[in-house]
Amino acid sequence: MRLLRILFVLAALTAVPSVALSKEAQPKPPADFVPVENAPPGEQIPAMPLLGTAYGFIWVGVFGYVWSLARRLRKVETEIAELEAKRR
């Protein structure tokens, strides 16, 4: 019984300051939410660069692929013409 009483006192002694400390460390919650017209600059992700990059990537990709295809086709068709000329 005595041991129990000691443990209870010890627990109370350690719990009180820890509760007080945790209350002190915790930031105060906002009393109310304040609306703003625009989010702070650091919070915004601008849409335009993302949109521009997406469309730009596809445009460049399509042009690049068409150019590469045309170049490969021209090369192989020149080779065919040379081989056929050699056969004649």
Next chain:
Amino acid sequence: MALAAGMFAVAPWMIDAAPYEATMGLVYKIYFFHMPSAWMFLTAAIVAGVASFRLLFLKRPRADHWVTAAAELAVVFGAFTLVTGPLWARKAWGVWWVWDARLTSSLMLFMIFVAYLLLRKYGGPGSDKLGAGLALFGMANVPFIYVSVNYWRTFHPPTSVVPTLPVAMGIPLWYCVTAFTLLFVILLRLRARLEHQRARVEALYLAEDEA
């Protein structure tokens, strides 16, 4: 080709005229090129799979040219999809990428066709049949990718978005889908022609050696 180029030239005005989306704002307009790219990516995988079936089971050697052409287009349109998607997600979801079923399986499909192209380039004799087997696996992945957004938890919009789009958003979308389909058909035919011509060059060299 001129028609496809003309349609792509007009596309920015069509997309600019589309209204903003309530929660995503301007960035959702990536959708007008992202979604058609994704459809062409899946279509290319289906074309490659069907041609692979013809090569492996119906013994049509010329089908190999169509497998190669479609596989290359799957990589091209897959790259468009996998680059534009994260650019949209960064603003709409706050992250570039999530490992959900749709995104992960799309990346896997892209990697299957990259593997196909590497196999055909460095695989040597017999790589056409091995590659066709790989492309068949790629095609099997397509229905899973398509329905994944409806069955697994994800941020990605479900398939029901397309049929329920308001007219002002639907017109530019279907315009872009038509432009991409036209581009896909032209590129597929040109790429297959390149393979036919390469086969012709090989035949001419063989004929020269025999003579």
